[in-house]
Amino acid sequence: MSCKIDLHTHSMASPDGALTIDDYRRMLENRSLSVVAITDHNTVEYALRAQAELGDQIIVGEEITTTEGEVIGLYLTETIPRGLTPAKTVKAIHKQGGLVCMPHPFESVRSGVTAETLDAIAGEVDIIEVHNGRAVFQNRSKQAYAWAALHNVAGVASSDCHGVSGWGKTYTVIPERPTKETLVQLLFEASYYTGFPGVRGVLYPKLNRLQKRASKTVGRRRA
Numbered sequence: 202m203s204c205k206i207d208l209h210t211h212s213m214a215s216p217d218g219a220l221t222i223d224d225y226r227r228m229l230e231n232r233s234l235s236v237v238a239i240t241d242h243n244t245v246e247y248a249l250r251a252q253a254e255l256g257d258q259i260i261v262g263e264e265i266t267t268t269e270g271e272v273i274g275l276y277l278t279e280t281i282p283r284g285l286t287p288a289k290t291v292k293a294i295h296k297q298g299g300l301v302c303m304p305h306p307f308e309s310v311r312s313g314v315t316a317e318t319l320d321a322i323a324g325e326v327d328i329i330e331v332h333n334g335r336a337v338f339q340n341r342s343k344q345a346y347a348w349a350a351l352h353n354v355a356g357v358a359s360s361d362c363h364g365v366s367g368w369g370k371t372y373t374v375i376p377e378r379p380t381k382e383t384l385v386q387l388l389f390e391a392s393y394y395t396g397f398p399g400v401r402g403v404l405y406p407k408l409n410r411l412q413k414r415a416s417k418t419v420g421r422r423r424a
Contacts, residue, residue: 204378208238208260208275209304209330209359210368214247215264217409219364222251229258233369236378238262240273240304243283264304265290270314273302275328276381287318291325300384302328302357306348307341316348323352327385332358332395334371337403355388358395363409367398 211218212225218241228234239248240262252259262275266283267290274281274294281293291301303326305313319326331345349356362368372394375387401408 202378203374203376204235205233205372205374206236206238206357206379207234207360207362207368207372208262208302208328208357209240209264209273209333209361210237211264211361211363212239212241212247212251214244215241215363217242217363217407219409220362220368222247222254224365224368225251225259226255228368229255234372236260238273238275240264240275242266243280245277245280248277262302265294266312267314269318271304271312272314273304275300275302275384287314287322288325291322295325298381300327300381301325302330304330304359304361305333305336305341306330307344308333308336308339310339311335313341316344319348323354326352326354328355328357328388330359331356332371332393334358334360334362334367334395334398335403337397355385355391356393357388357391358393360398362398364401366401367403370396370398 212220236258238260242264245261245263248261252261261277265272265281267287269287272290276299277297294301305311307313329349358371358373360371374392379387
């Protein structure tokens with residue numbers, strides 16, 4: 202039985218995210234997706250909570266800010282600190298038994314790693330995003346495809362959604378529900394589905410940041 206997965210999403214625990222546990226529950230219950238990774242910026246706390254409530258349909262992940270771009274760790278148990286080099290970050294992911302996934306590679310507008318950085322850690326990369334649902338202003342899919350083929354690394358299509366708009370528009374279909382041990386191999390048999398997330402879906406990070414700042418300002422004034 203095929204399985205629809207999304208390995209890159211942001212909950213309200215991300216400074217620019219807004220998805221709640223109830224949002225994830227609805228997406229899984231209506232079968233829009235079968236397995237979802239919560240990959241908040243520099244924390245796994247909300248993902249751990251969601252997994253405790255919703256089960257193994259939630260993959261605990263983290264989008265980690267390194268000194269040279271962002272790296273996603275999947276199947277994590279603890280937060281990996283920001284500010285490490287890419288090499289130290291991928292080692293920390295593997296030390297937890299996790300998988301290394303490279304989000305929006307080669308993009309300069311969204312902290313993707315450069316080609317030189319990616320080549321330097323190529324042997325440690327398990328998965329690379331060949332489609333990112335929010336890659337509108339700078340789309341490096343062709344370059345990511347070529348890199349994946351050259352290095353024999355599994356590719357994935359992910360939404361990178363930060364709210365409900367656009368969720369389920371870009372995802373990956375694999376032959377069966379994955380485990381940490383089977384995910385990479387299953388991705389070599391994957392099909393990719395991509396769609397425009399809508400203007401709100403593209404702008405969610407900016408809108409969410411502004412809304413959270415406004416809420417903090419109002420809260421301070423009331424205090």
